[in-house]
Amino acid sequence: METTNTIIETHHLSFGIGETRILKDVNLSVPKGSIYGFLGPNGAGKTTLIRIMLNLFSAGSNKVFLFGKDVTLNRVEVLERLGRFVEQPSLYSQLTGAENLRISQIYYGVDRSRIDEVLELVGMKEYANRKVKAYSLGMRQRIAIAQALINDPELLILDEPTNGLDPKGIREIRELIVSLNREHGKTIFLSSHLLTEIEKMCTHVAVIHHGRILYQGIIEKLPKAADNMLEIKVKDSNHALAALKNQGLDAVHDHNSTIRLTITGNQQIAAVNKYLVEQGIDVYSLTRHQNNLEDIFISLTNDNQ
Amino acid sequence: MTTNKKITKMINQLYRATKAEMLKYKGTYATALATLAPLFISLMITVIYFIKARQIVKSGENGMSGMLDGSINASSTMLFTFYLILLTILIHQIEHRAHSLKDVFSYPVSYFSTYAGKWIVSFLLVGLSVFLYLIFSLIGFWIVEIRYPALFWFDGNVFFLFVRQVCYVMIASLMLMGIQFLIALRWSNVVVAFSTGVVGFISAIILVQGWKYVHFHPYALGTLTYMRTLGRVPFSLSHLMIYSLIGLMCLFTGGYFMWCKRRIV
Numbered sequence: 259m260e261t262t263n264t265i266i267e268t269h270h271l272s273f274g275i276g277e278t279r280i281l282k283d284v285n286l287s288v289p290k291g292s293i294y295g296f297l298g299p300n301g302a303g304k305t306t307l308i309r310i311m312l313n314l315f316s317a318g319s320n321k322v323f324l325f326g327k328d329v330t331l332n333r334v335e336v337l338e339r340l341g342r343f344v345e346q347p348s349l350y351s352q353l354t355g356a357e358n359l360r361i362s363q364i365y366y367g368v369d370r371s372r373i374d375e376v377l378e379l380v381g382m383k384e385y386a387n388r389k390v391k392a393y394s395l396g397m398r399q400r401i402a403i404a405q406a407l408i409n410d411p412e413l414l415i416l417d418e419p420t421n422g423l424d425p426k427g428i429r430e431i432r433e434l435i436v437s438l439n440r441e442h443g444k445t446i447f448l449s450s451h452l453l454t455e456i457e458k459m460c461t462h463v464a465v466i467h468h469g470r471i472l473y474q475g476i477i478e479k480l481p482k483a484a485d486n487m488l489e490i491k492v493k494d495s496n497h498a499l500a501a502l503k504n505q506g507l508d509a510v511h512d513h514n515s516t517i518r519l520t521i522t523g524n525q526q527i528a529a530v531n532k533y534l535v536e537q538g539i540d541v542y543s544l545t546r547h548q549n550n551l552e553d554i555f556i557s558l559t560n561d562n563q
Numbered sequence: 564m565t566t567n568k569k570i571t572k573m574i575n576q577l578y579r580a581t582k583a584e585m586l587k588y589k590g591t592y593a594t595a596l597a598t599l600a601p602l603f604i605s606l607m608i609t610v611i612y613f614i615k616a617r618q619i620v621k622s623g624e625n626g627m628s629g630m631l632d633g634s635i636n637a638s639s640t641m642l643f644t645f646y647l648i649l650l651t652i653l654i655h656q657i658e659h660r661a662h663s664l665k666d667v668f669s670y671p672v673s674y675f676s677t678y679a680g681k682w683i684v685s686f687l688l689v690g691l692s693v694f695l696y697l698i699f700s701l702i703g704f705w706i707v708e709i710r711y712p713a714l715f716w717f718d719g720n721v722f723f724l725f726v727r728q729v730c731y732v733m734i735a736s737l738m739l740m741g742i743q744f745l746i747a748l749r750w751s752n753v754v755v756a757f758s759t760g761v762v763g764f765i766s767a768i769i770l771v772q773g774w775k776y777v778h779f780h781p782y783a784l785g786t787l788t789y790m791r792t793l794g795r796v797p798f799s800l801s802h803l804m805i806y807s808l809i810g811l812m813c814l815f816t817g818g819y820f821m822w823c824k825r826r827i828v
Contacts, residue, residue, distance in 0.1 A: 312669040334576075337671035348663035352590040364583040365670035367575070405666075 265290045265413050265445050266311065267323040273310060280306045281317075282469040288447055288462070293439045295460035295477070296449040303469040304449040305345060308417045311447075312342055324413065338366070340413040341406030346421070347398040351391040355382055355401045358390060359408060366409040376404040380434060396427035403434065414438065416448040420455055428452075432459055465558055472558040480554055487547040488527055490517045493540035501537045502530070521546075576672040580680035588684065593653035597688045600646050601696035608634040609703030616711045626715040627704055631725040634700055639732045639789035640768075644782065646692070647736055648760030651743040652753050654685055659751035668825075678822045682815065685744060693733055697726060728792045731800060735788035738781040738807040739763065741814035749821065778803060781810060 266288035273281040281303045288294045298304050309315045310322055313333045322329045324336045349358045359373045377383040380400040390398065399419065406414055419435070420428045436459055438444045450456055456463055457477070464474035473480065492498040495515045502509040502519060507530070509519045521527060527544060534541050588594045612619065612630050620626035658664055667677050701722070708715040742763070747756040763782035770777045771790075777783050778798040788803045790796045 309665075312665075314665055314668055334671045334673060337669060342669055344665050344669070346662065348661050348666045350587055350657065350661050350663065353587070357586065357589065361583045361586050362666075362670075364579050364586070365672060367579050409671075 263289050265325060266294075266447060267326075268307075269321055269323070271307075271310070271317055271321045273306060273315065273317045280469050281310075284466075284469070284471055286464060286471065286474065288445070290445050291439075291443065292462045293435065293446045293448070293460045295456035295463040296447065296466065297451070297453065297456050297463055298449070298466035299451055302466045304451075304466060305417055307466075308342075308344060308415055308447075308449060311415060312337070312344070314344075338409065339411055340415060341409060341411035342415045342417075343402050343406045343419055344415075344417045347395075347402035349390045349398055349401060352389065354387050354389055355393065355397070355404075356386040358401060359386075359404055362405040362408045368409050372408050372410070376407045379407060379438075380404045381430075395422050396424070396430065399423060399427070399431060400434075403431070407438070412445060414444050414446045414448075416446065418450055419448055420450065420452060428455065435459055465554075467558070473554075486521055488519045488521045488530065489543075489545040489547050490519060490530070490534070491515055491542040491545075492517065492534065493542065497537070498534055498539045501534065501539065505533065515542075518547075573673065573676070576676040577679055580670075580672050580676035581683050584677075584680040584684045585687075587657050588688070591653065591657055593650060593657065593688065596646070596650055596653055597692045598695060600642070601692050601699050604634060604638055604642055604696065605699035605703045608637075608700070609706055612703075612707045613710060616707060616714055620711075620714045624714075625718055625721065626707070626711065627718055628721045630704060630707065630715070631700060631721060635725060635728050635732065635789060638696075639728075640786045641764075643732060643736055643785050644739065644760070644764050644767075647689070647740045648743050648757060648764070650688065650692075651685070651740060651747045652756045654681070654688070654744075655747040655751075655756075656753065664825075674823045675819065678819050681748075682744070685740075689733065689740070693729060697729060700725070724792075728789060731788045731792060731804060732785045734804045735807045736785040738784060738810035738814070741811045741818075742781055745814055745818045745821065748818065779806070781807070 264287050266286060268284050268286040271281055271284040271286075272279065284303075284307065286307075296304055296307070306315065310317045311324060311329060313329050313336075316330060319328055319330045325339055327336055329336050349355075350361070353361075356373060356377065359376065360370075363370060363373055373386075374383070377386050380403055382397065382400050382404060385393070385397060390401070393401070403416070403419065406416070416435070420431050423431060432455065435446055435448065439446050448459070460477050462475065463477045463480060465472045490498065492515060495511065495517055499509055499511060499517055502517065507519055509517050511517060519530065521530070524546075527546060531541060531544055608630060611633075612626065616626055620629060658667065668674075670677070704715065704717070708717070743756060743760055746759050747753075750756060760782075767777075767780050767783035767786065770780055771783050771786055774780075778787055784803050784807050787796055787798055788800060791798055791800050791803065
């Protein structure tokens with residue numbers, strides 16, 4: 259089952275609570291060394307899958323493999339090699355940041371010097387001896403990530419790590435995640451419903467909706483899953499629309515004088531422009547609208563409904 | 564892996580889980596209760612005897628006996644029960660309030676280690692309270708003895724009886740503690756655990772008055788044990804304590820399965 263380049267694998271994973279099916283036939287494959295974004299709206303099944311990976315929910319054996327090992331059968335061995343942050347920082351507010359890390363350090367049975375190392379890594383050394391109840395959410399988030407790093411894990415599983423942070427905090431956590439991947443070689447699996455965050459950080463992405471994986475692969479290839487759009491502004495949009503449709507093109511009216519058209523490449527943009535001019539239509543602008551992840555997500559989810 | 568290695572690994576995990584568990588108690592209400600409750604009980608009795616010893620202690624009698632008996636009398640019936648109810652609630656509130664059970668379950672230690680670690684630390688806390696209670700009672704006695712040297716003098720037999728009574732009552736109360744421990748672990752809502760405890764306590768107080776099967780009531784065992792040490796009830800001490808310990812073991816085992824099957828949301 260162990261494949262050298264895959265760190266997380268799920269095989270036809272389905273899971274439900276009571277009558278509700280939360281995950282349906284999920285086949286996930288997370289490559290080593292990647293920042294793998296797990297994208298989906300709230301309630302899509304992201305946290306459930308993460309909980310199954312951590313064996314907080316049991317989905318049965320032969321379903322989820324981490325480091326090539328069945329999570330259900332090798333719980334302790336698997337957990338030794340990963341770090342996790344699930345949903346929100348779970349810290350003991352009566353203790354200091356360093357004391358919270360001490361608890362994790364004892365549970366993992368690693369050297370005490372790791373506390374200082376991870377505090378340094380997350381930029382919290384200065385505040386380590388303050389009580390957690392005096393921390394901002396961003397500081398708590400950092401300590402929680404430090405907890406996840408205390409055992410120097412090969413894999414970090416982060417569930418919505420930027421949830422509830424202000425833009426500055428989001429940027430800091432993003433930079434930290436990218437540096438953990440690039441400078442420290444950690445594989446990072448992170449879930450988010452913030453599409454822009456995934457775009458900015460991840461090398462790979464999986465899109466989940468209603469418990470089903472709609473797409474998975476490298477992030478650069480994701481736009482090919484949806485079509486590119488051309489926005490055309492003209493003086494007489496009705497005339498232009500009719501002319502384009504006569505050519506068999508899939509053009510639609512967007513706003514008053516804007517036409518949206520599905521295109522396949524730059525050559526087609528030039529051809530459309532030339533054609534419209536030949537038809538005596540004044541063209542004000544041609545804008546290639548490269549789909550962002552949000553468009554793609556909506557497009558993928560609509561396709562699957 | 565050989566059996567020896569497995570056992571070593573298991574002990575190591577249990578040690579780590581217990582040590583980590585102990586750290587969580589720093590600055591908590593549970594620790595405050597465990598240290599302040601014995602002080603409160605002892606202080607109360609000391610103040611009463613400090614002010615009114617001449618009215619309470621008859622001339623020629625050793626006031627030590629009455630003072631320590633008054634203390635254990637009040638404690639066994641009510642204070643120990645409420646102490647254990649509150650303590651178990653506060654112990655589990657540490658985890659419930661931090662929403663940290665999901666973390667506890669995803670550390671690389673066995674379920675048994677995390678579960679047993681919680682019990683061990685709870686027992687240590689109760690043990691600490693008992694120890695402090697004995698120490699504070701002794702200090703209280705010395706203070707009163709200094710003020711009324713004619714009415715109070717140290718008698719080793721009286722103190723030894725007091726120590727035995729306290730230990731017996733605590734052992735007999737462990738089944739109650741087990742019930743409260745599991746309820747407080749299962750339900751984060753303190754009302755559930757507290758109201759169960761209050762219902763158990765009130766029913767025990769009523770049934771102790773004369774129900775012939777009261778010695779099977781977990782919440783009455785502490786009171787009955789104290790009464791037995793004075794010869795006021797017919798039940799044997801060993802029955803009361805062994806029944807409590809068997810109940811505790813059953814609860815520990817049942818609780819372990821509950822812990823393993825727990826779905827962490």
